[in-house]
Amino acid sequence: xxxxxxxxxxxxxxxxxxxxxxxxxxxxxxxxxxxxxxxxxxxxxxxxxxxxxxxxxxxxxxxxxxxxxxxxxxxxxxxxxxxxxxxxxxxxxxxxxxxxxxxxxxxxxxxxxxxxxxxxxxxxxxxxxxxxxxxxxxxxxxxxxxxxxxxxxxxxxxxxxxxxxxxxxxxxxxxxxxxxxxxxxxxxxxxxxxxxxxxxxxxxxxxxxxxxxxxxxxxxxxxxxxxxxxxxxxxxxxxxxxxxxxxxxxxxxxxxxxxxxxxxxxxxxxxxxxxxxxxxxxxxxxxxxxxxxxxxxxxxxxxxxxxxxxxxxxxxxxxxxxxxxxxxxxxxxxxxxxxxxxxxxxxxxxxxxxxxxxxxxxxxxxxxxxxxxxxxxx
Amino acid sequence: xxxxxxxxxxxxxxxxxxxxxxxxxxxxxxxxxxxxxxxxxxxxxxxxxxxxxxxxxxxxxxxxxxxxxxxxxxxxxxxxxxxxxxxxxxxxxxxxxxxxxxxxxxxxxxxxxxxxxxxxxxxxxxxxxxxxxxxxxxxxxxxxxxxxxxxxxxxxxxxxxxxxxxxxxxxxxxxxxxxxxxxxxxxxxxxxxxxxxxxxxxxxxxxxxxxxxxxx
Numbered sequence: 001x002x003x004x005x006x007x008x009x010x011x012x013x014x015x016x017x018x019x020x021x022x023x024x025x026x027x028x029x030x031x032x033x034x035x036x037x038x039x040x041x042x043x044x045x046x047x048x049x050x051x052x053x054x055x056x057x058x059x060x061x062x063x064x065x066x067x068x069x070x071x072x073x074x075x076x077x078x079x080x081x082x083x084x085x086x087x088x089x090x091x092x093x094x095x096x097x098x099x100x101x102x103x104x105x106x107x108x109x110x111x112x113x114x115x116x117x118x119x120x121x122x123x124x125x126x127x128x129x130x131x132x133x134x135x136x137x138x139x140x141x142x143x144x145x146x147x148x149x150x151x152x153x154x155x156x157x158x159x160x161x162x163x164x165x166x167x168x169x170x171x172x173x174x175x176x177x178x179x180x181x182x183x184x185x186x187x188x189x190x191x192x193x194x195x196x197x198x199x200x201x202x203x204x205x206x207x208x209x210x211x212x213x214x215x216x217x218x219x220x221x222x223x224x225x226x227x228x229x230x231x232x233x234x235x236x237x238x239x240x241x242x243x244x245x246x247x248x249x250x251x252x253x254x255x256x257x258x259x260x261x262x263x264x265x266x267x268x269x270x271x272x273x274x275x276x277x278x279x280x281x282x283x284x285x286x287x288x289x290x291x292x293x294x295x296x297x298x299x300x301x302x303x304x305x306x307x308x309x310x311x312x313x314x315x316x317x318x319x320x321x322x323x324x325x326x327x328x329x330x331x332x333x334x335x336x337x338x339x340x341x342x343x344x345x346x347x348x349x350x351x352x353x354x355x356x357x358x359x360x361x362x363x364x365x366x367x368x369x370x371x372x373x374x375x376x377x378x
Numbered sequence: 379x380x381x382x383x384x385x386x387x388x389x390x391x392x393x394x395x396x397x398x399x400x401x402x403x404x405x406x407x408x409x410x411x412x413x414x415x416x417x418x419x420x421x422x423x424x425x426x427x428x429x430x431x432x433x434x435x436x437x438x439x440x441x442x443x444x445x446x447x448x449x450x451x452x453x454x455x456x457x458x459x460x461x462x463x464x465x466x467x468x469x470x471x472x473x474x475x476x477x478x479x480x481x482x483x484x485x486x487x488x489x490x491x492x493x494x495x496x497x498x499x500x501x502x503x504x505x506x507x508x509x510x511x512x513x514x515x516x517x518x519x520x521x522x523x524x525x526x527x528x529x530x531x532x533x534x535x536x537x538x539x540x541x542x543x544x545x546x547x548x549x550x551x552x553x554x555x556x557x558x559x560x561x562x563x564x565x566x567x568x569x570x571x572x573x574x575x576x577x578x579x580x581x582x583x584x585x586x587x588x589x590x591x592x593x594x
Contacts, residue, residue: 107505109478112478112531113478115478115479115480115504115505116480117480117505178480178481178482178483179443179447179482179483179486182439182440182443182444182483183394183396183440183443183444183447185440186394186440186441186443186444187394187395187396187444224481228439229439229440229483230438230439230440231438231440231441234438234440270435319530319531320530323530357529357530357531358531359530359531359533359534
């Protein structure tokens with residue numbers, strides 16, 4: 001059977017599964033209910049960031065997904081059929097697509113995410129050599145855009161197709177080298193400002209292309225740009241202008257707006273209320289907190305702030321939980337999180353793994369979804 | 379010579395000024411100050427002040443990284459002079475970020491701080507395969523292998539490296555310490571390491587303890 005035929009079959013299976021699920025809403029309706037209208041959905045949104053995780057279901061390697069949009073689609077769809085998440089999104093800079101366009105040497109590994117090998121900005125003056133990009137033609141970006149377009153065509157009536165962006169700090173670190181970038185923050189803040197402005201422009205260009213090709217929303221992850229990477233002053237003066245530029249450019253193009261998350265370090269922010277408020281004022285519509293670190297924070301206070309701005313919380317369950325718990329423990333954990341944090345905030349609450357990866361056990365992913373359906377009813 | 383003023387070198391380390399550190403260190407050498415004295419009385423003192431400021435949240439990662447960078451610049455000048463005196467190191471450490479990872483900010487800081495604390499450090503960089511760690515450990519007769527792992531899915535490579543070290547019959551002679559964003563004290567046991575540390579300061583203490591264990 002050809003890849004196209006397998007994709008059609010998986011898409012048909014998904015339609016059948018969703019229609020026969022016994023649930024009142026399709027994943028797309030649930031997404032719109034929470035992310036656009038902030039109304040109470042039929043159940044809590046199961047928000048999974050699952051990347052290349054389901055490739056084993058279709059017997060592909062990571063490199064296949066990084067280079068072939070049909071295989072990427074097939075893997076994504078197979079994951080939805082197997083686990084029943086409410087979300088589907090495609091990857092860009094996780095796979096070093098943009099840095100590669102900029103000339104960063106990439107180590108393409110057969111069955112692991114590609115790794116940038118060396119930075120291209122050996123000295124600050126090299127920034128002038130970087131050009132604007134064309135997402136329709138440059139490097140492997142067409143693979144990403146074609147994936148979005150095909151997913152939209154096949155399941156866009158029942159699933160929210162989310163375009164995934166890597167944030168400007170992560171891109172800047174690839175271009176300059178993370179260690180040098182961090183030192184630059186102290187020694188050459190003007191250069192950092194200029195570099196991040198350039199990275200914001202690139203991010204906007206890719207975001208617009210994702211929306212043009214059918215993504216209903218944009219999810220921007222900036223794992224390197226966690227608040228723990230720098231001082232609050234540096235975060236505000238160097239990072240925030242880049243984030244705000246992206247938000248301003250893209251938020252008006254998509255009803256759910258743009259979300260961004262920083263992988264960790266939220267609990268180390270001295271004034272979390274101020275940080276969340278500033279994030280919302282910058283236009284962020286989904287704020288990510290990652291357990292276990294975030295459990296040190298006042299989650300309900302964060303939710304109250306987000307609610308007042310019409311933004312959602314993505315309550316991320318630690319990847320370690322998907323590797324180490326038993327199925328019963330996972331069910332208990334999900335119930336506890338829902339009872340403790342979600343009640344009263346159903347129109348503002350998204351819940352799921354921070355990220356699924358090869359350490360995640362399929363039976364625990366299923367146990368999470370089972371618990372979401374069992375305890376997440378609204 | 380006893381009157382030599384180390385304060386300007388201490389200041390540039392604390393301020394994280396790489397070029398100035400190299401220049402001042404060269405001036406000190408030209409004035410006849412032994413390399414070991416420059417390290418002990420200026421670089422280590424400066425880095426300790428930086429660490430204290432970091433612990434007190436007066437300094438942040440960019441400050442730490444800039445100071446570590448300045449320290450590295452200074453050590454690049456001093457190391458060739460130190461290597462003439464074998465046996466004076468506290469111990470030999472091989473350090474690197476595990477396979478399939480390219481995030482090295484923390485590792486660079488730790489490597490610089492260990493150098494400043496008197497360890498001979500071989501930094502293998504990022505994306506280091508288990509076999510590469512093992513061959514370097516053997517080549518330089520390392521006492522400690524320090525692995526940094528920023529991502530959960532690559533934790534397996536730390537364990538693989540520890541198992542290979544065991545298979546080579548080196549586990550009794552080489553201690554393993556780990557760190558990185560995805561690790562915690564429990565990870566050390568999971569990957570068969572001897573210790574875990576949260577930051578550079580702690581890693582120095584851990585390495586000192588591991589060296590004591592080796593010598594016991």
